[in-house]
Amino acid sequence: MTVTGHIFGYYYICKRKVWFAAHRINMENGSELVALGKLLDETSYKREEHGISVEDFMNIDYLKNNIIHEIKKSDKQSESSVAQVKFYLYHLHLRGLDLKGRLDFPLQKKSVEVLLDEKDLREIPETIKEVERIIDGKRAPDVANIKACKACAYYDLCMI
Numbered sequence: 007m008t009v010t011g012h013i014f015g016y017y018y019i020c021k022r023k024v025w026f027a028a029h030r031i032n033m034e035n036g037s038e039l040v041a042l043g044k045l046l047d048e049t050s051y052k053r054e055e056h057g058i059s060v061e062d063f064m065n066i067d068y069l070k071n072n073i074i075h076e077i078k079k080s081d082k083q084s085e086s087s088v089a090q091v092k093f094y095l096y097h098l099h100l101r102g103l104d105l106k107g108r109l110d111f112p113l114q115k116k117s118v119e120v121l122l123d124e125k126d127l128r129e130i131p132e133t134i135k136e137v138e139r140i141i142d143g144k145r146a147p148d149v150a151n152i153k154a155c156k157a158c159a160y161y162d163l164c165m166i
C-alpha cells in the first residue's frame with residue numbers, strides 16, 4: 007500500500023490511525039471536524055489553484071510562487087501537519103524540485119513556513135519505512151489512549 011502525505015502525517019499522531027487509514031477503514035466522512043476541514047479547504051484562498059495531485063500519493067492544497075501550501079483548520083496537531091508538508095517537499099526534492107512549504111491556518115489568520123533540511127533528508131526515508139512496516143502489519147496497532155483520541159474520527163471504533 008502506498009504511503010500518502012496524510013498517512014505519513016498520521017504517524018506523528020497515532021500508529022493505529024495510520025493502519026486504519028491505509029487499510030481504507032474510513033470513518034472520516036461522518037466526522038464534523040473533518041467536514042469543517044474539507045469546507046475550509048474548499049473555501050479558503052479561493053483565488054488559488056486547489057488540489058494538485060502528484061503521482062496519486064501527494065495531494066497538495068495549492069502552489070503559489072514556488073511554495074506549496076497546506077490548509078489546516080487548527081495548529082493543534084502541528085507536528086503532524088509539518089511532517090505532511092515535509093513529506094511532499096521530500097518527494098518533490100527527489101524529482102528535482104526544491105520548493106518551500108507553508109502551513110495556512112485561516113481560522114487563526116496565520117501561516118507557518120516549512121523547510122526541508124539535511125536532517126529531514128536523512129530521517130524521512132527511515133520514517134517512511136517505519137510507516138510501511140505498520141501498514142504491512144496484519145492487525146491494527148493497539149489503542150493509543152492519547153489526548154488526540156477525543157477529536158479522532160476513529161474514536162467510536164477504538165473506545166466503544
Ligand code: SF4
Pocket residue numbers: 019020021022023026148149150151152154155156158159160161164165
Ligand atoms: S481514537 Fe485514538 S487510538 Fe484510535 S485511531 Fe484515533 S488517536 Fe488512535
